[in-house]
Amino acid sequence: MSDSSRNTAEGAGWGVTEHGTYRELMPQRVEKLSWLNPKTLWPARNGTLASWFGDPTGSTRSRWVAQRTAAGAPVDKVIRRDDPDRFSFMVIGDTGEGDAPQYAVVPGFLKASQDSKFTVLASDVIYPVGSSDDYGTKFYRPYQDYQAPIYAIPGNHDWYEDLGGFMRAFCDAPPLAPEPSPRPLTPAWLRSLLWHRAHPTDEQRLSEARQLRSALAQRAVQPGPYWAIDAGRLRIIGIDTGLLGTIDAEQGRWLRVVSAGDMPKILITGSPLYVDAEHHPCPIEGGGTVDEIVRDPDHHYVAAIGGDIHNYQRYPVPVDGRTIQYVVAGGGGAFMHATHTIPRVSVGHVTEDDFRCYPLRGDSLAFYSRLYGRRLRMRRFFTLTEAEATAVIARRLGIAPTRAQGQPARVTPRTRLVAALLGAARRPDRTARFRLPVRKAYTQLFSPGSATYSPPFFKCFLRLDVTPDSVRLRCFAATGNLRQELDPPVEDEVTIPLPRQGTGG
Numbered sequence: 001m002s003d004s005s006r007n008t009a010e011g012a013g014w015g016v017t018e019h020g021t022y023r024e025l026m027p028q029r030v031e032k033l034s035w036l037n038p039k040t041l042w043p044a045r046n047g048t049l050a051s052w053f054g055d056p057t058g059s060t061r062s063r064w065v066a067q068r069t070a071a072g073a074p075v076d077k078v079i080r081r082d083d084p085d086r087f088s089f090m091v092i093g094d095t096g097e098g099d100a101p102q103y104a105v106v107p108g109f110l111k112a113s114q115d116s117k118f119t120v121l122a123s124d125v126i127y128p129v130g131s132s133d134d135y136g137t138k139f140y141r142p143y144q145d146y147q148a149p150i151y152a153i154p155g156n157h158d159w160y161e162d163l164g165g166f167m168r169a170f171c172d173a174p175p176l177a178p179e180p181s182p183r184p185l186t187p188a189w190l191r192s193l194l195w196h197r198a199h200p201t202d203e204q205r206l207s208e209a210r211q212l213r214s215a216l217a218q219r220a221v222q223p224g225p226y227w228a229i230d231a232g233r234l235r236i237i238g239i240d241t242g243l244l245g246t247i248d249a250e251q252g253r254w255l256r257v258v259s260a261g262d263m264p265k266i267l268i269t270g271s272p273l274y275v276d277a278e279h280h281p282c283p284i285e286g287g288g289t290v291d292e293i294v295r296d297p298d299h300h301y302v303a304a305i306g307g308d309i310h311n312y313q314r315y316p317v318p319v320d321g322r323t324i325q326y327v328v329a330g331g332g333g334a335f336m337h338a339t340h341t342i343p344r345v346s347v348g349h350v351t352e353d354d355f356r357c358y359p360l361r362g363d364s365l366a367f368y369s370r371l372y373g374r375r376l377r378m379r380r381f382f383t384l385t386e387a388e389a390t391a392v393i394a395r396r397l398g399i400a401p402t403r404a405q406g407q408p409a410r411v412t413p414r415t416r417l418v419a420a421l422l423g424a425a426r427r428p429d430r431t432a433r434f435r436l437p438v439r440k441a442y443t444q445l446f447s448p449g450s451a452t453y454s455p456p457f458f459k460c461f462l463r464l465d466v467t468p469d470s471v472r473l474r475c476f477a478a479t480g481n482l483r484q485e486l487d488p489p490v491e492d493e494v495t496i497p498l499p500r501q502g503t504g505g
Helices: 038-044 045-051 057-070 098-113 132-140 157-161 164-171 187-194 202-214 249-260 288-295 361-375 386-397 413-421 441-449 483-484
Strands: 078-080 087-093 118-122 152-153 226-231 234-239 265-269 301-306 312-319 322-329 356-358 459-466 470-478 490-497
Touching: 038 157, 045 157, 045 187, 057 118, 057 164, 057 249, 087 098, 087 301, 087 322, 098 459, 098 470, 098 483, 118 187, 118 234, 118 265, 132 164, 152 164, 152 226, 152 234, 157 164, 234 249, 249 288, 265 288, 288 301, 301 470, 301 490, 312 490, 322 459, 322 470, 322 490, 361 386, 386 413, 470 483
Parallel strands: 078 226, 087 118, 118 152, 234 265, 265 301, 301 322
Antiparallel strands: 087 459, 226 234, 312 322, 312 356, 459 470, 470 490
16 A cells, blocks of 8 residues: 555655546546636525525425425435445545546545445535536546445535535436515515526436436435435434534434434534534534434444535544544545644544544645745745645644654744744644634635645545444545555544444443
């Protein structure tokens, strides 16, 4: 197995000039999304409108679920498979920009996913607004050679057109009938005046795209935007957190029902419960949180995997004498969210020594220093080598360098200033007086508009190998370089014990 970023700089993809074969998979013409472009921003306005005038996704979701139930989908929304006690499945999050970083994941994914039984896409299948017209280049084409079913949960971007494209692709559902117009001068009426609605689907275009994944072995029809899969002796539960990262009361009641019992469970969610050294328990309309359900010892959850944030993080949280692995797995293709902004970890009894992330904080800082240097035309000032970035991160957080250096780089006034300007985290008792917008405004606006199209990309995906006694979770890297494409490096690995059914443990 090739070196990972935790071993060498070359394992991270630095200093490598031989790009992978992923470009051969891409269409001839690729649209590069820019989130600084009003043509991209304006159609993606529904999340902002929902936060201002009330979130309608709960009622829309309920209508979708009712439509699927009327069409014969199982009422309990459980997909019952005949997988053996030993099987494997894949998880990829936040995939669908349809550009070089997404396609760079594909060759390594196909290699690492051999003999897997299915894949789950965790959040944001299609950018920017979940349009059905984008499924050809952003879903069917990249995964056409994966010869197993693909299930998915939607992210906020899939909801920007009221989930129409997602429901068509994964649930084979026709469009919903229009809702009655809201009463004038109400918040719902104001929202409706500006709400972005789906354009009519190009049926021929969608039909042609579907042919790329039309084999019987690839077929999967979901009972709705949220579901459960019984595979072997494991239940995998996918929830739909909509536009604002919450779930409605109807879905909350269903989640409590399917979480009952002593079958071991893994949650897949569009909004991670632990991320960036913070706890986000995910509220349920009417009371309670998703994490309360996950932590309940009677429910036997062993992991909760979330998308939405475009990197990898893992928090092994001790809960009532056991450990639940909380994972962020959103590095499947969209622009990279920084990890160098994550402070020294101390959350949920998880310390920095327990925490894992990819890319490493030093690699993230080096990546963004090059990006800013290029964008601001100040390469000589901003650009940090990976060794310089690793050294300054270690100094700022008071931790040992994650990757051993032959000759540690000096931390100079310039490297300290660049790190501060780019939002590198510091020890809790020290705060930067001024920083460029990396963690908040940058990742919401500038970062998506500045996605790099040259390796290393720092993308990733998960493989989970299930046995009667455990789940082996591995995070594989995809840098866009041929070396990591031929032999995807493992950036993190953990074996999760499964409780025996009927033992109450």
